[in-house]
Amino acid sequence: MKLIKLSLVAFVLGCCTNALAADNITDAFKNGSVKGQLKVWYWDKDIDNAGNKTGSSIFNTALELGYLTDSYYNFKFGATFQANATPFASDDAKSMYVNEEYASGSVLSEAFIDYTANGFDIKAGRQYIVSPLINGNFARINRESFEGVSLMNKSFKDTDLFAHFIQKFQGRTSNVSGDGIGDAPKFRKKVVLGGAGSYGYEFDGAYAFGFKNRSIDNLQITGQYLNIQDLGNNSSSPTASDDLSIYYSELNYSIPVGDYKFGIDLRYRKSQTGEKLDSLNWEGDISEIRLSASGFAGFGFDVAYSTVSDSDRAILGMGLGALTYTFPLIRGPYVYASQAGTDSYSYTLKYNFAKAGVQGLTGQLKYVTADRDDDYGNKADYKGYGGALLYKIPQLKNVTANLVYFSLDEKIADNRTDELWLKLNYSF
Numbered sequence: 106m107k108l109i110k111l112s113l114v115a116f117v118l119g120c121c122t123n124a125l126a127a128d129n130i131t132d133a134f135k136n137g138s139v140k141g142q143l144k145v146w147y148w149d150k151d152i153d154n155a156g157n158k159t160g161s162s163i164f165n166t167a168l169e170l171g172y173l174t175d176s177y178y179n180f181k182f183g184a185t186f187q188a189n190a191t192p193f194a195s196d197d198a199k200s201m202y203v204n205e206e207y208a209s210g211s212v213l214s215e216a217f218i219d220y221t222a223n224g225f226d227i228k229a230g231r232q233y234i235v236s237p238l239i240n241g242n243f244a245r246i247n248r249e250s251f252e253g254v255s256l257m258n259k260s261f262k263d264t265d266l267f268a269h270f271i272q273k274f275q276g277r278t279s280n281v282s283g284d285g286i287g288d289a290p291k292f293r294k295k296v297v298l299g300g301a302g303s304y305g306y307e308f309d310g311a312y313a314f315g316f317k318n319r320s321i322d323n324l325q326i327t328g329q330y331l332n333i334q335d336l337g338n339n340s341s342s343p344t345a346s347d348d349l350s351i352y353y354s355e356l357n358y359s360i361p362v363g364d365y366k367f368g369i370d371l372r373y374r375k376s377q378t379g380e381k382l383d384s385l386n387w388e389g390d391i392s393e394i395r396l397s398a399s400g401f402a403g404f405g406f407d408v409a410y411s412t413v414s415d416s417d418r419a420i421l422g423m424g425l426g427a428l429t430y431t432f433p434l435i436r437g438p439y440v441y442a443s444q445a446g447t448d449s450y451s452y453t454l455k456y457n458f459a460k461a462g463v464q465g466l467t468g469q470l471k472y473v474t475a476d477r478d479d480d481y482g483n484k485a486d487y488k489g490y491g492g493a494l495l496y497k498i499p500q501l502k503n504v505t506a507n508l509v510y511f512s513l514d515e516k517i518a519d520n521r522t523d524e525l526w527l528k529l530n531y532s533f
Contacts, residue, residue, distance in 0.1 A: 129177075136175035143168055143531040146246060150201060150524045161197040163206050165246045166190050171215065179222045185215035185233075189246050189289065203286055204303040205245050208278035210289030214250040224260030229253075231275075231292065237353045238331040239269050239313055240426030242277065242437070249424050250275040252292050253311075268314040271296075274305070274424070281305050283340035295340060296333065298349075299421030300443035301387070307346070309335035311423060315353070327355040331423060337382070347379030349387065351420060365400040368407075370430065376420035389417035389445055395430040403460030409451040411442055415480045418445045433473050433489045435511040435524045441487045446479030449487075465497035471511075489513035503532045 144167040151160035171185035188211035217230030241249030252273035258266040274296040279288035282305040295305030315329030337346030360367040375390035399405030409430035421427035431449035432438035458466035475487040491511030507528040
């Protein structure tokens with residue numbers, strides 16, 4: 106596998122060297138494009154743990170700036186810079202958001218060479234990745250990123266083939282990889298896993314391959330396999346090292362009926378470890394189903410259910426972008442949905458306010474429940490509710506406002522969390 110990865114990198118670098126030797130490479134840079142986003146975010150959280158109340162808020166100002174050259178002999182170079190500041194953060198806020206938003210400084214999150222031709226695309230370097238099992242979380246102020254090689258092939262009719270080879274990972278804050286407190290994240294040979302806590306695990310490379318097929322009308326079939334090599338030694342506690350594998354399959358079927366659209370989604374995921382990691386109990390599987398409908402005078406709704414094996418929890422992916430159908434609006438699926446012996450339910454009502462004459466405004470209400478009862482006697486109940494509004498302000502071009510509120514009761518030690526997010530973004 107290491108030979109394959111080195112060969113791919115050598116191919117890209119070798120081709121790039123030939124292209125860069127041409128005199129008019131300057132035009133590719135002159136004709137490049139710049140895009141970015143200015144972010145002003147405010148978060149507030151209150152926790153009531155059996156009468157012991159704590160709470161704090163944090164204010165973030167951030168810049169994400171990206172540049173992509175024009176194509177030259179099918180090659181492009183891209184880079185994305187992230188910078189964040191947390192003015193006025195109190196000691197309580199620094200402690201509460203140390204793994205999510207408390208990260209002052211900057212990081213070069215993308216720096217890649219991309220080659221595209223005849224339905225084939227290869228990208229080498231630092232890059233954002235969105236796939237079922239390798240996926241960065243973009244809901245926090247710093248986007249997660251990966252360093253390695255990605256391949257995509259769209260030359261087959263109705264089928265996309267893709268693969269990834271990962272060497273390093275950049276988390277949301279410095280603390281998740283053990284690089285101190287309050288600093289911008291760095292690329293490390295440590296990775297955060299969906300369903301395994303907030304802190305990074307050391308690893309020695311990872312590879313994944315998968316496909317998407319749309320050969321049957323209204324049906325998409327997705328499959329992916331991920332292997333993370335020599336995973337272990339968590340940032341917060343030492344562990345043994347061994348491989349982690351995750352298997353993923355999904356069916357998405359839509360049924361258009363006039364102006365209405367109905368859908369059914371099925372998903373199955375299983376994680377498996379080498380014997381040196383047996384004590385972590387990560388060899389679980391999760392099955393999910395979601396029914397949806399839209400087109401009802403601006404209204405849409407979905408109902409979802411997921412269940413995890415009773416003996417082991419399921420690890421959902423590499424990075425914190427892997428989701429389940431039953432995730433709450435805040436905290437993601439890792440609060441409960443991937444725990445062993447957990448049955449989760451989600452009910453969502455959506456509305457497009459354009460039907461009421463308010464252009465650019467959409468909203469949703471969500472209610473979730475979960476019940477845990479695993480083979481080891483762990484029991485818990487969860488109930489949560491909340492809503493979200495997203496407004497693409499017509500009077501302010503490229504400005505969006507996102508308001509999210511969610512309340513979650515965890516009936517373990519009678520723990521309740523109320524959280525509010527306000528995100529203002531200007532894209533250019």
